[in-house]
Amino acid sequence: MARVRSTDVERSLGRRMRGAAGLAALAGLAWVARDVPAALGGRLSGARAERAARSPQFREGTFHNRAGTRTMVTEPGRNLLRELIFGKQKRRPTAPVPLLRPTGGPEAADTADELNIVWYGHASTLIEIEGRRVLLDPIWSDRCSPSGLVGPRRLHEPPVGIDELPPLDAILISHDHYDHLDMATVRALLAGQSAPFLVPLGVGAHLDRWGVPAERIIELDWSESHHVAGLEITATAAQHFSGRGLRRDGTLWSSWVVAGARRTVFYTGDSGYFEGYAEIGAEHGPFDVTLMQIGAYDSAWPTIHMFPEEAVAAHIDLRGGLLVPVHWATFNLALHDWSEPVDRLWAEAKARDVRLAVPRPGERVVVDEPPAVDGWWQAVA
Incomplete structure (x- = not known):
């Protein structure tokens, strides 16, 4: 099989992997390296940035809510990471979610x-x-x-x-x-x-x-x-x-x-x-x-x-x-x-x-x- 060319990290991993499993892992890393930057999206520039700057919702370089808001509020004594890992919540269904295929719409x-x-x-x-x-x-x-x-x-x-x-x-x-x-x-x-x-x-x-x-x-x-x-x-x-x-x-x-x-x-x-x-x-x-x-x-x-x-x-x-x-x-x-x-x-x-x-x-x-x-x-x- 042809050698996979990749980054230094991928080459280091490749020395430790053999066969189909290793190649699959390398392919996955290559996918990440290629598509993650694109998935992050674009940045405002040119006419799009000028139009954004004219919006009543836009000031000092960013968009704002009408009322002051915070994305996170600190709660004394609460550790969200610990709760995420050790919490007792039932955060997943225990059986498959029932799915339906929509029937045809009206004439x-x-x-x-x-x-x-x-x-x-x-x-x-x-x-x-x-x-x-x-x-x-x-x-x-x-x-x-x-x-x-x-x-x-x-x-x-x-x-x-x-x-x-x-x-x-x-x-x-x-x-x-x-x-x-x-x-x-x-x-x-x-x-x-x-x-x-x-x-x-x-x-x-x-x-x-x-x-x-x-x-x-x-x-x-x-x-x-x-x-x-x-x-x-x-x-x-x-x-x-x-x-x-x-x-x-x-x-x-x-x-x-x-x-x-x-x-x-x-x-x-x-x-x-x-x-x-x-x-x-x-x-x-x-x-x-x-x-x-x-x-x-x-x-x-x-x-x-x-x-x-x-x-x-x-x-x-x-x-x-x-x-x-x-x-x-x-x-x-x-x-x-x-x-x-x-x-x-x-x-x-x-x-x-x-x-x-x-x-x-x-x-x-x-x-x-x-x-x-x-x-x-x-x-x-």
Whole structure:
């Protein structure tokens, strides 16, 4: 077999490895060396940087929330690393997560009032609205990480292959964290779909580095809208942060409003609870359905991710109809039990008389006739 040429580190490892296992390990290291820099994304420059600098959200070189926030809060006497390693939480399901393949949607004659939601896992969700298809924060990779070798790994497979998605009219990205913006998935969608990518300010620099043509990148600031395929899509405020490497907040984060002629959808992206939800509800609501982030919360970062009870409060602020939870079940990103987010959400929704649907990954929710909540996750938790 031909000798593998690599870095000094790889050559040192190669002297200790023999056969197929060694070559496989070297190939993996070569992959990391080649693709990790690209996965980190691009940097703002030129016209993109000039536009960012004009944003009300941008000052002193970075984007900011409207209210002061901290990504981490120190809690006296608490050791997060020790809790991560030795904590007693049940952070993974004990049985396979049940997956469904979405059946065919309504006939074309029935799409005028169509509104369905297909949750693929984590935040990756398909909105079927008035005959149009909008995909949110798609990630089909095995890990949400710049590396295929390390980082949080999926707890269930995608219910469908990315090449099995229907033709899309728009792809929305809420922010540039790895569990919402994935290079391999973007490249697959670039090759297999023709839809534009709608992203917050600055995120286009990542797409540009990954080969997405300029005509397929639409960058929006908060309160800016874009019309595509008869839909009005608006970037709205969120309370979060951004960053794919050491530099933080070089790109904006957002929530999204997707409005057709008759139906409206709100998606939180990642966000803490804040007064902006009531403002969005007053300006763009009421919403037929809200897609609410419920997982990956902790008291150590209370202002940038919502607790499940806050997701219900935000849904009410938004004047939402049906609540569908997202951002749970697929990746292990916090210290709570795997099923805790949806258990708490279900209890709070019942207490506040909020309509709720909790689909299995791949299950189509017809918003006007949602399935009853059946606690399916409890059998695998």
